[in-house]
Amino acid sequence: MDEGLLSPVTVGSDAEVTDAAVLGALVAAEVALSRAWARVGAAPDMAALSAALGWVGAGEPCTTGDLSLPALAAASVAGGNPVIPLVGMLKERAPLDVRGWVHRGATSQDILDSALMLVARRAGGWIRASLRETEQHLAEFAAAHRDEVAAARTLTQHAVPTTVGARASGWLRAVSRARLRLDETLAALPAQLGGAGGTLASFVEIGGAEAAAELPAAYAAELGLAAPDAPWHVTRWPVTELADALVQTVDAVGKMATDVATLSRTEIGELAEGTGGGSSAMPQKQNPAASVLIRSAALRAPNLGATMHLAAALAADERPDGAWHAEWPTLRELLRLALGATATAARLVAGLRVDGDAVARNLGLTEGLIVSERLSLVLTPLLGKDVVAQIVADAGRGGDLRALVVEALEAAVDRLPGAAHPADGVDALLDPAQYTGAAGALTDAAVRDLLATLGEERGIRDPDPDPGAAAGAGGDAAAGGGFDQRGGGDAAAEVSVGSGAAAKVPASSGAAATDGTTPAEQPLDGGDARVDPPDRRSSARAGAAGGGAGSLAGAAGGSGPGGGTAGVAGVGAAAGGGTTPAEPPPFRGNTPVAPSDRRSSAGRRPADSEAHPADPEAHPADSEDRPGGPEDRPDNDESHRTGGLT
Structure with a gap:
């Protein structure tokens, strides 16, 4: 055997x-x-x-x-x-x-x-x-x-x-x-x-x-x-x-x-x-x-x-x-x-x-070049393709990426919109947390879809939108310069270097809706009580700047995790409650039925109401009513592996 x-x-x-x-x-x-x-x-x-x-x-x-x-x-x-x-x-x-x-x-x-x-x-x-x-x-x-x-x-x-x-x-x-x-x-x-x-x-x-x-x-x-x-x-x-x-x-x-x-x-x-x-x-x-x-x-x-x-x-x-x-x-x-x-x-x-800490350390290994795609999207309309390519190449050979960007902007100051210093917004432009596209929305959608399927099986309602919780869609934009996120799709984002007249470049298609709606938090176990969202890392890791840390960031759509992509953040956060529903049953015919008494995949048994796959009207659901169940044999009895055969 x-x-x-x-x-x-x-x-x-x-x-x-x-x-x-x-x-x-x-x-x-x-x-x-x-x-x-x-x-x-x-x-x-x-x-x-x-x-x-x-x-x-x-x-x-x-x-x-x-x-x-x-x-x-x-x-x-x-x-x-x-x-x-x-x-x-x-x-x-x-x-x-x-x-x-x-x-x-x-x-x-x-x-x-x-x-x-x-x-x-x-x-x-x-x-x-x-x-x-x-x-x-x-x-x-x-x-x-x-x-x-x-x-x-x-x-x-x-x-x-x-x-x-x-x-x-x-x-x-x-x-x-x-x-x-x-x-x-x-x-x-x-x-x-x-x-x-x-x-x-x-x-x-x-x-x-x-x-x-x-x-x-x-x-x-x-x-x-x-x-x-x-x-x-x-x-x-x-x-x-x-x-x-x-x-x-x-x-x-x-x-x-x-x-x-x-x-x-x-x-x-x-x-x-x-x-x-x-x-x-x-x-x-x-x-x-x-x-x-x-x-x-x-x-x-x-x-x-x-x-x-x-x-x-x-x-x-x-x-x-x-x-x-x-x-x-x-x-x-x-x-x-x-x-x-x-x-x-x-x-x-x-x-x-x-x-x-390891995630953040690895994120910084390229010393900013991980956002080189964003640099190309944002700076090429302002500086030209060749200049941007040279910036990236010089940084790849050990140059200071921020200094190279600032230097190029200063050299082209007469072609830049606005009157502020060209360095304004460069830090936000180089912040990886401001260039995660629709990552947050995609995460929320996956969790929301799971809640929907759980709801279909066990009567859980899909969470309703909560109009009160805006997730930082440009919330920190200030008089010093910020960006105006217009959302995703084909919309254009206002981009200014500093705070003056705006130039328009296509916004990232990953930016999500910015109406500030966040679905109510919903526990995965289907209970009525809400679950507090888990703690999230802040600052650069969490993108908590809200998308308004600098005007250059807006050129790529400003779709950081704290920005416009949090339209369904509440659903994602709800999953952190740590609850685990009983295991779903297998199928018999076209109807789900409960699995027979056996240790579950995580070392625990299903709930008694889900413990037996036979017809519930013909057989009690709880495994204790079955001869030969785990409760009827010593822990060291291996006869269940052979069905009692000799």
């Missing part, structure tokens, strides 16, 4: 995809077929058979009792799949009067495909819960660091200013999109029922055309899966779409882990995991172990997805020779990696820390 010795990212997260879990799903698929025959009126009541074979309920694996996994695996070799020997084992245990309805009319692929869809649905619920938890922590992190200015890097080099919050909002968007795609995929996972050649011929012969037409939907309902439109023995969109959604999920958390690992390097030091891994030889090291494990999954998942397409999508005939068989372990491994990577991601983001 694979305990994860060589795949530590999967340890503790793969209970839904073990051989024991697959066996439970296989038995459930067989029992569900017998029950479906009874549901359409073609067979007697199956209560006795259900009890004898460990039926628990729709969406649940059966308890497997004394079925031996090693014996079943050994017997599977002869026929090439485990269903053939399993049918014999189940018939031996079934009541004599209904024994003939076990596997009635089905082919092995009907049972195995349906069982794997059940496994995927249940595992997908836990993946989804971990993604939701990751989204929440990312939203809180992004809001807390919304205005913390950092260096954006392109092709490994410093490029322009960004914010820590904007970077995190990108992670959040990717995780949210992956979850949405996974939601759609899980809801559509169908049962499989086609008979030997995918024509339902055996079912028509056994029960008649009417019963055979009703049987696939009845079978799907018994399993808690979507009803198939038709048999999909060799039309493998369910498994290729599932594989693609899983790869996208691992991609999303893998990108985040890659950034965290890079930014936690000793020479960068901007981020740190809450609990770093150690080194056996170098005790001073705090390795980003969680990021490393997530990356290990992200590097493996795409090849597994490719295998699914090579095998499933190119299936030959009405049942392929080997391609179908290649799907099984590949899909299981993809599920394992997604389970482990997302659970690890939730823990990673929950403890992620920012070293603000």
Whole structure:
């Protein structure tokens, strides 16, 4: 049995995809077929058979009792799949009067495909819960660091200013999109029922055309899966779409882990995991172990997805020779990696820390050249392209950027508007915090969109605008010279060097609306009380100057994090309250249901009301009412890993 010795990212997260879990799903698929025959009126009541074979309920694996996994695996070799020997084992245990309805009319692929869809649905619920938890922590992190200015890097080099919050909002968007795609995929996972050649011929012969037409939907309902439109023995969109959604999920958390690992390097030091891994030889090291494990999954998942397409999508005939068989372990491994990577991601983001001093230090490494794009936009209309290029080149060779800019402005004073000293506004022009574009607005929008999806699931209202909170849209402009921010889009910003007549240059399209509205703060847990926004770094790091620190800054739109981009700052700030809602449930059919009792990705259990994926009317929701739950076994009892098998 694979305990994860060589795949530590999967340890503790793969209970839904073990051989024991697959066996439970296989038995459930067989029992569900017998029950479906009874549901359409073609067979007697199956209560006795259900009890004898460990039926628990729709969406649940059966308890497997004394079925031996090693014996079943050994017997599977002869026929090439485990269903053939399993049918014999189940018939031996079934009541004599209904024994003939076990596997009635089905082919092995009907049972195995349906069982794997059940496994995927249940595992997908836990993946989804971990993604939701990751989204929440990312939203809180992004809001807390919304205005913390950092260096954006392109092709490994410093490029322009960004914010820590904007970077995190990108992670959040990717995780949210992956979850949405996974939601759609899980809801559509169908049962499989086609008979030997995918024509339902055996079912028509056994029960008649009417019963055979009703049987696939009845079978799907018994399993808690979507009803198939038709048999999909060799039309493998369910498994290729599932594989693609899983790869996208691992991609999303893998990108985040890659950034965290890079930014936690000793020479960068901007981020740190809450609990770093150690080194056996170098005790001073705090390795980003969680990021490393997530990356290990992200590097493996795409090849597994490719295998699914090579095998499933190119299936030959009405049942392929080997391609179908290649799907099984590949899909299981993809599920394992997604389970482990997302659970690890939730823990990673929950403890992620920012070293603000390192962020500020790195931001200043180029001694102002990180705003060279802005210099070009602002100064070229005043000084000419060649002069600005020379300023940047001289600064790159060690010259004082501020002095070079002032010198060039003084040399061209007769061409400058206004009567003030040319140096007025240069400091603001060179301030990275005044050139973050729409970073704040993008961060707020990502958090707001998450609140909206949480609201759809749990009744949270989208926050209403609060017209009283202007976020510094040019608020510090004074008689000495300031700039008039007209907003973004195609608007032009008034730019003056000092305080005289204004020259107009196109404003940055990143500047946001300046009507001063800020949506009311809304806690992520959906409560009625507001949450105080987290402390933010001030001055250059936070861009608290309000966009009015100097008139030259206006030439690029003045869209610093304290300027016109804070129209939805309240929403972003609300995420800093630190609350964590209960984990969202997985899906059964087209309806969300709660996951079965199991430790959550962050080491805590879901709320009792969300703890069981079976039909809530048929089964109590709290796990304490389930035999064999964690409360019913000692902490060191490992029988749950094998479903009680010996």
